[in-house]
Amino acid sequence: MKMLLFLALAVHSCVASPASQILDRTDITAAVNLALKAYLTSVDDPLTLNPHIEYKIDAPLIADVLLTMDGATLGGVKDVTAENCDLTGSGPQDIELNLRASQLALSVPGYSMNGTVVDHIPLEGAGQASIVIEDLVAKLVGKGTATLSPFSVTFTEIALDLELFRWTVNFEDLAPGTDLGTVFNQFFSMCGPELFDILEIRLNEGDGLLNFINGIFKP
Template identity: 85%
Template structure:
């Protein structure tokens, strides 16, 4: 959810002047980066996430497990940059933001995992864990209206798309008492894009994302 907050705050600069129908892509990207970097100076890196997180991974033929995380932090957020952003239109505006993080680190001082993988292999673990995420791009695309004085943005439709190059998973004490911990870590490392697709679907369900962004920048 921290990534969603960064996406919302980056919109602070995505507004067209009254006489402008289309802002140049390079101009809007520079404006987003300026607002984003100003915000990130106020952020402590790594960012502390919720004290307790439960996440159900239900991916057919991959995993059906419940993952809990306590005291998790996300590092590398100060390196987030905007690229190829676009704002067009006057009354009803098309807004497109692309935020790239070259490297993020999710650290879990305490995790538990229970369930199965590949439909039938039991899996459980408990201990410390870390995930290295490489080249993550979060795209936020929507329609709405934006005003400058005072600034506000109201989306009528919005969607989030997540893409990553690779992630490397390291869950300690996974499948304890066996030699399968390394194998399972390699397996989950290969399934990063599929698991991110599940996260993307959940974030786009209902009006939660739209209401979250509109609530921050309501008129």
């Protein structure tokens, strides 16, 4: 899941106005969008993710399960755009980058899930799966230095905030031999924002996020 969100939101270099000029939010957003458009021309859609993904979902009162996904692809990445980006100050600057995906579609030829939901209900399943994420916004806020010709950013500190309108989950053959598969899929679909909050906390731990973003926006 971590690779899902990072690969869908990658940004590279672009040409725009020099950073020494007085720039408004529209200038910065346009620069990031040019960079994003240039980068996405080299990206396949759907995007092939890691061949094998393991993700431990540990959400109190929601789920305690191990999810594995094999052969997952992510569609909709070419439609990612930047909006309301901001850059203020000189020297160490306050930087805000907002990336929006109107719809991302995760397709999984083979998944397995094992654990419990709502603290005590056993849950297992294996088969095909799909997740449709609607109106996802990734806000990157931090301090660092940036230039716009060509566009580059070096963060010294950074935080990620994830927001989504909803996601729709469909795990086939979930709770096999029972009629609960539909109920569990509806349950996970309703808990999308809460599960993304847990993902957000994990991505903000340590220096992994900062190093990853600096690697993408390197001068």
